[in-house]
Amino acid sequence: MDNGSRIEFTLEQALVGAARDCPPKLAAALRYAVFPGGARLRPKLSLAVAWACGEDDQAIVNGAAAAVELLHCASLVHDDLPCFDNADSRRGKMSLHRAFGEQIAVLSGDALIVLAFDTLALGAHKHPTRLAPLSIIVSRATGAPGGLCAGQAWECEDQIDLSRYHRAKTGALFAAATMAGAAAAGVAHEPWRALGEYVGEAYQVADDIRDVAGNPETMGKPVGRDEALARPSACRELGLRGAVTRLNDLVDLAVESIPACTRAAELRALIRHQASHFLPADIAQAAA
Amino acid sequence: MDNGSRIEFTLEQALVGAARDCPPKLAAALRYAVFPGGARLRPKLSLAVAWACGEDDQAIVNGAAAAVELLHCASLVHDDLPCFDNADSRRGKMSLHRAFGEQIAVLSGDALIVLAFDTLALGAHKHPTRLAPLSIIVSRATGAPGGLCAGQAWECEDQIDLSRYHRAKTGALFAAATMAGAAAAGVAHEPWRALGEYVGEAYQVADDIRDVAGNPETMGKPVGRDEALARPSACRELGLRGAVTRLNDLVDLAVESIPACTRAAELRALIRHQASHFLPADIAQAAA
Numbered sequence: 001m002d003n004g005s006r007i008e009f010t011l012e013q014a015l016v017g018a019a020r021d022c023p024p025k026l027a028a029a030l031r032y033a034v035f036p037g038g039a040r041l042r043p044k045l046s047l048a049v050a051w052a053c054g055e056d057d058q059a060i061v062n063g064a065a066a067a068v069e070l071l072h073c074a075s076l077v078h079d080d081l082p083c084f085d086n087a088d089s090r091r092g093k094m095s096l097h098r099a100f101g102e103q104i105a106v107l108s109g110d111a112l113i114v115l116a117f118d119t120l121a122l123g124a125h126k127h128p129t130r131l132a133p134l135s136i137i138v139s140r141a142t143g144a145p146g147g148l149c150a151g152q153a154w155e156c157e158d159q160i161d162l163s164r165y166h167r168a169k170t171g172a173l174f175a176a177a178t179m180a181g182a183a184a185a186g187v188a189h190e191p192w193r194a195l196g197e198y199v200g201e202a203y204q205v206a207d208d209i210r211d212v213a214g215n216p217e218t219m220g221k222p223v224g225r226d227e228a229l230a231r232p233s234a235c236r237e238l239g240l241r242g243a244v245t246r247l248n249d250l251v252d253l254a255v256e257s258i259p260a261c262t263r264a265a266e267l268r269a270l271i272r273h274q275a276s277h278f279l280p281a282d283i284a285q286a287a288a
Numbered sequence: 289m290d291n292g293s294r295i296e297f298t299l300e301q302a303l304v305g306a307a308r309d310c311p312p313k314l315a316a317a318l319r320y321a322v323f324p325g326g327a328r329l330r331p332k333l334s335l336a337v338a339w340a341c342g343e344d345d346q347a348i349v350n351g352a353a354a355a356v357e358l359l360h361c362a363s364l365v366h367d368d369l370p371c372f373d374n375a376d377s378r379r380g381k382m383s384l385h386r387a388f389g390e391q392i393a394v395l396s397g398d399a400l401i402v403l404a405f406d407t408l409a410l411g412a413h414k415h416p417t418r419l420a421p422l423s424i425i426v427s428r429a430t431g432a433p434g435g436l437c438a439g440q441a442w443e444c445e446d447q448i449d450l451s452r453y454h455r456a457k458t459g460a461l462f463a464a465a466t467m468a469g470a471a472a473a474g475v476a477h478e479p480w481r482a483l484g485e486y487v488g489e490a491y492q493v494a495d496d497i498r499d500v501a502g503n504p505e506t507m508g509k510p511v512g513r514d515e516a517l518a519r520p521s522a523c524r525e526l527g528l529r530g531a532v533t534r535l536n537d538l539v540d541l542a543v544e545s546i547p548a549c550t551r552a553a554e555l556r557a558l559i560r561h562q563a564s565h566f567l568p569a570d571i572a573q574a575a576a
Contacts, residue, residue: 021452022433026441030432078398083390102371103444106394107437110366113398114431117405121423129416135409135423143402144318145310149395153314156391164309 003051006058007043010066011035014119018111029100029108030115033073038091041274042177043069045199048274049181049192052258052267056186060130063123064180067116067138072173074112075148077105084152085229089222113142123184133183141176148173155231162232166204167197174200191259198254199271205247206278208234213283244284251275291335294346295328298354302407306399317388317396318403321361326379329562330465331357333487336562337469337480340546340555344474348418351411352468355404355426360461362400363436365393372440373517377510401430411472421471429464436461443519450520454492455485462488479547486542487559493535494566496522501571532572539563 001009011034019027043065050061080087080095082102087095097105120138124131141147151169154160175196179189211226212235226233234243254275255268289297299322307315331353338349368375368383370390375383385393408426412419429435439457442448463484467477499514500523514521522531542563543556 018432020433022438023441023445025444026432026438074398078394081394083394101444104441106366106369106371107441107444110362110397110401111431111435111437113401114427114435114437117423118427118431121420121427124420128420131419131423132409132412132416135405135419139402139406139409143399143406144306144314145308147399147402149399149402150310150314153311153392153395156313156389156395157311 003044003047004040006047006062007040007065007069008035008037010062010119010123011037011069014066014070014115017118018115025100025104026107026111029096029104030111032099033077033096033108033112034070036091037069037073039277040069041203042072042173044274045174045177045196046181046184048267048270049178049195050185052261052263053182053185053187054262055184057126057184059125060123060127060134061181061184063120064134064138064184065177066123067120067134068141068173068177068180070112070116070119071138071142071148074109074116075142075152075173077112078109079152081105084155085225087222087225116142127186130183130186133189134180137176137179137183137189141172146172160232165232166201170204170207171197171200174203187261194257195254195259195271198250198257199275202247202250202254202275203278205234205243205250208236209240209243209247209279209283211235212240213286214280215282244279247278291332291339292328294335294350295331295353295357296323296325298350298407298411299323299325299357302354302358302403305406306403313388313392314395314399317384317392318399320387321365321384321396321400322358324379325357325361327565328357329491330360330461332562333462333465333484334469334472336555336558337466337483338473340549340551341470341473341475342550343472345414345472347413348411348415348422349469349472351408352422352426352472353465354411355408355422356429356461356465356468358400358404358407359426359430359436362397362404363430363440363461365400366397367440369393372443373513375510375513404430415474418471418474421477422468425464425467425471425477429460434460448520453520454489458492458495459485459488462491475549482545483542483547483559486538486545487563490535490538490542490563491566493522493531493538496524497528497531497535497567497571499523500528501574502568503570532567535566 015031046065055061077096079085080090081097144150146168154165175193178192178196182192183189211223214223216223255271258264258267303319334353343349365384367373376386432438434456442453463481466480466484470480471477499511502511504511543559546552546555
């Protein structure tokens with residue numbers, strides 16, 4: 001099974017388990033939040049790192065990768081809520097609260113967070129001693145003080161700590177993706193933090209660029225939101241061309257940070273390949 | 289340390305960890321959601337069961353008990369949101385979204401869910417093989433298809449399955465409390481489900497009674513909400529006196545369900561004692 005299929009299959013299994021005897025609207029909403037997916041960048045990163053580290057058990061790696069993706073999906077559902085971005089669309093369709101109502105949107109986000117930890121624990125049955133570090137990697141990337149929730153909460157402060165904000169809002173879950181890949185493969189995870197943080201920051205810069213220069217039709221979500229919501233953005237800080245340079249520098253840093261492992265050369269190539277899709281071809285060319 | 293102090297101490301440790309370098313409003317809100325607590329019934333139940341089973345490691349039991357309480361606190365914060373109960377007060381003070389705003393309330397609930405799994409994993413360091421069953425017990429009690437989120441989601445359906453609704457909305461987390469106590473003590477947890485479910489149902493009936501006959505001043509939250517929101521209620525179904533009879537029957541069933549264990553007699557007495565506080569004295573006497 002290729003990496004994309006491993007991820008979809010594991011997510012599918014998790015969703016089927018969650019849907020059995022579930023209130024029908026909640027079950028439908030959970031599926032709506034997860035399928036069809038976006039690029040699945042984070043779980044692909046987990047799988048790539050685990051593979052590069054010589055994974056010995058696909059089940060625990062799949063569980064870790066799916067957990068990271070479920071947490072990402074949860075964060076999108078809650079970030080789109082009326083009290084935050086009040087987004088009408090996401091991934092080319094109506095945002096979840098527009099399709100199912102605000103109550104189901106709050107509950108879906110909650111249930112996806114919980115499902116992530118459930119999926120993680122189920123995957124770890126052959127290697128129970130790897131579960132505690134995996135759980136902690138994933139929880140630290142999601143909650144307070146430095147995870148996704150904290151990142152979003154910086155937007156509620158009068159004084160925003162920009163570097164903490166970006167690290168928490170985007171970097172943390174990418175770092176969890178690489179660290180969880182290593183931990184699931186039974187390898188020390190801390191050396192893999194930098195790779196995730198650099199890739200996450202690169203992705204954030206690319207996202208800022210797309211928000212300025214992207215086409216809402218092909219992206220499946222509106223553009224110009226950072227400006228409209230006065231959110232911090234690499235383009236506002238560095239200009240469009242400066243942001244593209246920063247993106248390329250971050251990809252170099254990511255690749256150079258890869259620790260010694262069984263398949264380091266292959267992983268370096270893979271990271272460059274994945275990052276080359278961060279910007280749609282037309283923007284990448286226009287800004288080059 | 290007595291059981292109450294063990295719970296407060298473990299919750300305090302979890303909150304201190306979550307607050308370090310956290311956005312200040314989120315950190316304050318997390319503390320606001322957890323302290324001062326209510327009766328801490330669920331974690332006390334976890335500690336009582338673990339003790340009755342002959343616990344061999346307080347850290348893992350404390351972690352499990354605190355996780356259950358953090359999930360309970362998270363559910364209160366989200367249930368109070370404007371899109372659900374739109375409650376102004378909780379535990380004798382402003383509801384969290386009234387005090388901190390809706391954004392921080394959504395994020396606090398999310399972060400408390402995550403903190404629960406973090407606390408569980410941290411507590412399990414001496415007994416890593418107990419973590420997977422504990423995680424799964426706790427996730428099933430919280431998410432879809434049969435946990436708290438599912439219980440709340442039944443309220444969004446036109447056709448409500450009442451028995452599943454109650455089991456999910458209240459029973460599930462009480463059952464998780466007893467099962468987690470057993471699992472944390474290294475004992476088979478499934479036989480402990482019934483105790484939690486009966487205690488949970490008794491608590492739900494008592495809550496319905498308090499909503500009809502209680503005093504909002506002493507309870508710290510408004511009464512008459514079930515009627516106002518047309519929610520299912522034991523009092524609407526059985527009348528006040530019928531509901532009190534049902535409550536007493538459920539406590540008997542709970543006590544009789546206790547599996548063979550080191551301190552079964554003590555646990556039976558403890559459960560009766562705890563349940564005797566489910567109703568304020570004035571209501572219990574008036575309805576007797």
